[in-house]
Amino acid sequence: xxxxxxxxxxxxxxxxxxxxxxxxxxxxxxxxxxxxxxxxxxxxxxxxxxxxxxxxxxxxxxxxxxxxxxxxxxxxxxxxxxxxxxxxxxxxxxxxxxxxxxxxxxxxxxxxxxxxxxxxxxxxxxxxxxxxxxxxxxxxxxxxxxxxxxxxxxxxxxxxxxxxxxxxxxxxxxxxxxxxxxxxxxxxxxxxxxxxxxxxxxxxxxxxxxxxxxxxxxxxxxxxxxxxxxxxxxxxxxxxxxxxxxxxxxxxxxxxxxxxxxxxxxxxxxxxxxxxxxxxxxxxxxxxxxxxxxxxxxxxxxxxxxxxxxx
Amino acid sequence: xxxxxxxxxxxxxxxxxxxxxxxxxxxxxxxxxxxxxxxxxxxxxxxxxxxxxxxxxxxxxxxxxxxxxxxxxxxxxxxxxxxxxxxxxxxxxxxxxxxxxxxxxxxxxxxxxxxxxxxxxxxxxxxxxxxxxxxxxxxxxxxxxxxxxxxxxxxxxxxxxxxxxxxxxxxxxxxxxxxxxxxxxxxxxxxxxxxxxxxxxxxxxxxxxxxxxxxxxxxxxxxxxxxxxxxxxxxxxxxxxxxxxxxxxxxxxxxxxxxxxxxxxxxxxxxxxxxxxxxxxxxxxxxxxxxxxxxxxxxxxx
Numbered sequence: 249x250x251x252x253x254x255x256x257x258x259x260x261x262x263x264x265x266x267x268x269x270x271x272x273x274x275x276x277x278x279x280x281x282x283x284x285x286x287x288x289x290x291x292x293x294x295x296x297x298x299x300x301x302x303x304x305x306x307x308x309x310x311x312x313x314x315x316x317x318x319x320x321x322x323x324x325x326x327x328x329x330x331x332x333x334x335x336x337x338x339x340x341x342x343x344x345x346x347x348x349x350x351x352x353x354x355x356x357x358x359x360x361x362x363x364x365x366x367x368x369x370x371x372x373x374x375x376x377x378x379x380x381x382x383x384x385x386x387x388x389x390x391x392x393x394x395x396x397x398x399x400x401x402x403x404x405x406x407x408x409x410x411x412x413x414x415x416x417x418x419x420x421x422x423x424x425x426x427x428x429x430x431x432x433x434x435x436x437x438x439x440x441x442x443x444x445x446x447x448x449x450x451x452x453x454x455x456x457x458x459x460x461x462x463x464x465x466x467x468x469x470x471x472x473x474x475x476x477x478x479x480x481x482x483x484x485x486x487x488x489x490x491x492x493x494x495x496x497x498x499x500x501x502x503x504x505x506x507x508x509x510x511x512x513x514x515x516x517x518x519x520x521x522x523x524x525x526x527x528x529x530x531x532x533x534x535x536x537x538x539x540x541x542x543x544x545x546x547x548x549x550x551x552x553x554x555x556x557x558x559x
Numbered sequence: 560x561x562x563x564x565x566x567x568x569x570x571x572x573x574x575x576x577x578x579x580x581x582x583x584x585x586x587x588x589x590x591x592x593x594x595x596x597x598x599x600x601x602x603x604x605x606x607x608x609x610x611x612x613x614x615x616x617x618x619x620x621x622x623x624x625x626x627x628x629x630x631x632x633x634x635x636x637x638x639x640x641x642x643x644x645x646x647x648x649x650x651x652x653x654x655x656x657x658x659x660x661x662x663x664x665x666x667x668x669x670x671x672x673x674x675x676x677x678x679x680x681x682x683x684x685x686x687x688x689x690x691x692x693x694x695x696x697x698x699x700x701x702x703x704x705x706x707x708x709x710x711x712x713x714x715x716x717x718x719x720x721x722x723x724x725x726x727x728x729x730x731x732x733x734x735x736x737x738x739x740x741x742x743x744x745x746x747x748x749x750x751x752x753x754x755x756x757x758x759x760x761x762x763x764x765x766x767x768x769x770x771x772x773x774x775x776x777x778x779x780x781x782x783x784x785x786x787x788x789x790x791x792x793x794x795x796x797x798x799x800x801x802x803x804x805x806x807x808x809x810x811x812x813x814x815x816x817x818x819x820x821x822x823x824x825x826x827x828x829x830x831x832x833x834x835x836x837x838x839x840x841x842x843x844x845x846x847x848x849x850x851x852x853x854x855x856x857x858x859x860x861x
Binding site for chain 2: 273274275276280281283284296304305306307308309310311312313315316317318320322325469470522524525526527528529
């Protein structure tokens, strides 16, 4: 009877069929993933980062597997704004899932220009502001580790996107993540997306060199889940609850149980990333698993689970 | 109809074939059988090996003892050495070496086990329709897809003369001691073997044998095509030989992959844009793994 269970959510004013998102950079622009999973089964879809101009990205090796995780240093490789509008947007328009474009750039002006150009696209629900990419020399994480910069860029991009939802994606590589979340929210963020990857490295002991060409990369996968869960709970308790701002939580989710843990910790919705590489249809399975859980636990609305941690 | 997907395959055999090589046979039914029946030589599949057992301690090679216990997260990509469609089932054969913790676990797969497979992925080799001679060059574990290609050329382009060159460090590291050689010779392909130490076939690099053969068989360059699969250093030399002689050359590249279907962007291969000095990164999994040798910027240290 799982079809009768309603797991739709209100996410910063937009109604989503369910709380499951694909995370940026793990699902391309949807075309590749659609060979393996019905993307209409998702609540939300976040594109790979888009920058004003195409970006070549970093040399190989760009990825390395680590215990229960992986490092990546792709370097925001993407096709650029114009090609995205021309080639990818028409495909994304067909999906019932709410589509969010992940914005990246080297300067506040670049973020604003890209946001403005896409702000009137009817098929987009909103944007995810990437101020937390650990793998580029300019921009990226440098905007995301200082509350003053976070406020500045959030306010500028919020002005550019108008009515559309603006999520700010946080880096875990900071001293106090709540402080960053607060800066983003007070500057106009409609939602908080957490987390980006953890800056990390792997070493080849034969050559004594870093395995990644970029030397460092971002750690993702099950290895980061307990830390991400803690950080979501912290930001929920210290900031998001008070401001009534939804959290898109994630980090190492690969099962419905993982997803429900994040929701109990304080997330309104969840993002699934690395797991899609291994099981490209896992998002659809997680949606079903959440329905089964709600049915079993007699949860009427999934939103009553958000932040329901018993302490 | 989709041309790839995620399927469960059943292991029908998994045996050690030589000092270095194992051969895994997978059986697909249903949609998987249909899609894998059309798999081209050079395409590949991503296998989930995370739940495979470790071999018993005494069967773990010394060089893998330290890393054997590492937990596997990502799938591993393998190309095919043979694909046979029979009735409503398709058999896929994979030739592999145990080189790390995942392929070490892979050796314990047994008849009847179930494996999750994504595929078929990537582009595969083109067939030499407008050529009269095909030169197939395999180095190390690159032998699998070259065997598959020899079979496909024989079936689809029967008038093309097939010349196979197989290289390895030593006799023990050759892939076909027991079964592969027969397959090639009965298939009518002329086969030349080279080992670095001369313990089998010609002593020296396989690319030297290719060069000698090309010098002795001076058919028009436009009528010959070279296909390569093996270490990047070997492919680089092949590309140089092909460029110098004006012969078309396709190479199958190898990169560490996370997804295998184009979303993670991890498996970057640097390619020249229209022969210029400007380069872009193409994806080994989606744009390749087979590339025109002319466009590749080979890694200098490989």
